[in-house]
Amino acid sequence: MAHALINQKILRLNSGAPPRVLDLFSGCGGLSLGFSRAGFTIASSVENDPVAAASHARNFHAGDRGHAEPLDITRVKPRQLVRKLGLGRVADTIDVIIGGPPCQAFARVGRSKLREIDDHPEAFRHDPRAKLFSPYLDYVRAFKPLAILMENVPDVMNFGGHNVPQEVCEILEDRGYLCAYTLLNSAFYGVPQMRERMFLIAYHREIASSILFPEPTHWIDLPSGYTGSRNVALKLISAGHETDSSCNYVDPPGATGPLPPAVTAHEAIGDLPELQARKLLKEGSLKRGARRLDQLTAYDPARPVSNYAREMKTWPGFEGGAGIYDHVIRFLPRDYEIFARMSPGDQYPEAYEHAFALFRSKLEEVTRMGQNIIPGSSEYDELRRSIVPPYDHTKFPNKWRKMWRDMPARTIMAHLGKDSYSHIHYDSEQARTISVREAARLQSFPDGFIFEGAMNQAFRQIGNAVPPLVAFALAKTIMNTLKEAGSRTQKDTAPLAETG
Structure with missing residues (x-):
């Protein structure tokens, strides 16, 4: 039979x-x-x-x-x-x-x-x-x-x-x-x-x-x-x-x-509209709260489009149309200045050093202004927490990583649904972690593919996919x-x- x-x-x-x-x-x-x-x-x-x-x-x-x-x-x-x-x-x-x-x-x-x-x-x-x-x-x-x-x-x-x-x-x-x-x-x-x-x-x-x-x-x-x-x-x-x-x-x-040669991160996402996190934060357009995926972001016609990006825009049945609906990023106001100072390939130990340098600089600034903050005081601890991440830099070396521009990205994981520090954008001007659509591009999902749910759920779906x-x-x-x-x-x- x-x-x-x-x-x-x-x-x-x-x-x-x-x-x-x-x-x-x-x-x-x-x-x-x-x-x-x-x-x-x-x-x-x-x-x-x-x-x-x-x-x-x-x-x-x-x-x-x-x-x-x-x-x-x-x-x-x-x-x-x-x-x-x-x-x-x-x-x-x-x-x-x-x-x-x-x-x-x-x-x-x-x-x-x-x-x-x-x-x-x-x-x-x-x-x-x-x-x-x-x-x-x-x-x-x-x-x-x-x-x-x-x-x-x-x-x-x-x-x-x-x-x-x-x-x-x-x-x-x-x-x-x-x-x-x-x-x-x-x-x-x-x-x-x-x-x-x-x-x-x-x-x-x-x-x-x-x-x-x-x-x-x-x-x-x-x-x-x-x-x-x-x-x-x-x-x-x-x-x-x-x-x-x-x-x-x-x-x-x-x-x-x-x-x-293998497709690079820049070839994959370099044509997508810039999201300069520090500028958006200053303008007030980047705020804390759930990120929905229903707002259209138009393509920027001035940005060069690689062969790979063109394929993602024109995948049969999943074309990008006028733009994308999920170019959203995490609200991480403490970390944007750290991201800007990191070099491609840097991981958490380097990020921690940059953060501590920023903290020392801020401490010197407030001292010059006449405010005496004593180590061990609540003011000292509060200022440090506002600048320096709390993770032990000797135990979490791979928690953060800034991407290389001219190499493929490291493995996209489902953990992106909890944070995106494993994929910090290579562009220091943008100084942020990758967006949902950038994660999708790095995973080779075409621009017309729709992810249900909110930002964290979309990140998890992308990281779990083949x-x-x-x-x-x-x-x-x-x-x-x-x-x-x-x-x-x-x-x-x-x-x-x-x-x-």
């Missing part, structure tokens, strides 16, 4: 119908955006966060309420999902499943293997690691997709002594899939960000006999920290915990020829494999020509 079902899906694609995608743990839709651009139809998604689910529905289903409803994958079964959305019979509904369980799922990894957990129908109730992976694999079992894409942090390959993607591959192979996983850095795929992630691709064995990952389109010599992180992720594989014959890990594709350009590269590779499978099936089923 599985053979007939797979052939039926392939024949459907041969008729010209686009492959139908189910995006699990979809967030706002970074993966969906890349797959949509590559010609896939986003049939449905499952996302537990209500604001992210609303963003996904707005961008891919015109805000349809049925698609906007937040869904808990541990509670919603495949049959319930297709019934709710009127998609039809479960096994006939979906061609490709994409997504990745949140990395928090690995916080309490136990000793049992996923393969053993998968045999237990109530596994997620007993093992926290299975709480999100087991339902994901249940959806694969129910929908029987032609292809699967899974994404996660590199540490998933070495978490608590377990290589989770290898265990997932063992399960998928038992179900008739060919499987491989690797580490890809988004800077090699045109994203202005050095973001390393694990990607796993699986095809039903009737689809393909080998698995390819997309070749790089850009090049950069990554900072040493990324090499170190990769080595930690690969530790179990390097130590021989999986033999060559049993390990499904493959090295990332190498460049096949000269490539253009960069759409990376998703697009992977989606094109998967689409090519599906088309090749369709061509083979068509030849195999074609009637023999009459002879004589």
Whole structure:
């Protein structure tokens, strides 16, 4: 029956119908955006966060309420999902499943293997690691997709002594899939960000006999920290915990020829209208309070537009129009002068030194004016608090970082939803952290993509997403494999020509 079902899906694609995608743990839709651009139809998604689910529905289903409803994958079964959305019979509904369980799922990894957990129908109730992976694999079992894409942090390959993607591959192979996983850095795929992630691709064995990952389109010599992180992720594989014959890990594709340099932060956001924080603060137009995303900021026609920025403005179906609606920044009046004095690449220890220099200068100023502030007094402490951040500069070196203008940004994290100190704008005149739209640009979201919610919620959605350009590269590779499978099936089923 599985053979007939797979052939039926392939024949459907041969008729010209686009492959139908189910995006699990979809967030706002970074993966969906890349797959949509590559010609896939986003049939449905499952996302537990209500604001992210609303963003996904707005961008891919015109805000349809049925698609906007937040869904808990541990509670919603495949049959319930297709019934709710009127998609039809479960096994006939979906061609490709994409997504990745949140990395928090690995916080309490136990000793049992996923393969053993998968045999237990109530596994997620007993093992926290299975709480999100087991339902994901249940959806694969129910929908029987032609292809699967899974994404996660590199540490998933070495978490608590377990290589989770290898265990997932063992399960998928038992179900008739060919499987491989690797580490890809988004800077090699045109994203202005050095973001390393694990990607796993699986095809039903009737689809393909080998698995390819997309070749790089850009090049950069990554900072040493990324090499170190990769080595930690690969530790179990390097130590021989999986033999060559049993390990499904493959090295990332190498460049096949000269490539253009990676897209820089300035190429990504340099065309966006300036927001000079100190000037806005002085004018009174930058105030404390919630930042909504519904105010249009027109593009500045005088600012040069890079090829990358032009792509973000003209992404098919997500064009920027007259401007952007989410060019908003945090209210950080204590810190703008510190940001202005920092050099690109500076982190919190340097920021702290600048802050203390500003404090000493202010102390001298008030002393000249005749005010005697004694160290240890309440006045002294109050003045210091108004200028110097409270964090221990010996314990939080990476809390702040000023971006480089002519390099891709460091990894955009969901923590942007709490503060944005990890991405301080490289332009000292603007002296601020990045805006929501700048974060979206650095993640390769086009300007016409709409984020529901307020500023903090938008930052979190962006940081949690897969960069759409990376998703697009992977989606094109998967689409090519599906088309090749369709061509083979068509030849195999074609009637023999009459002879004589």
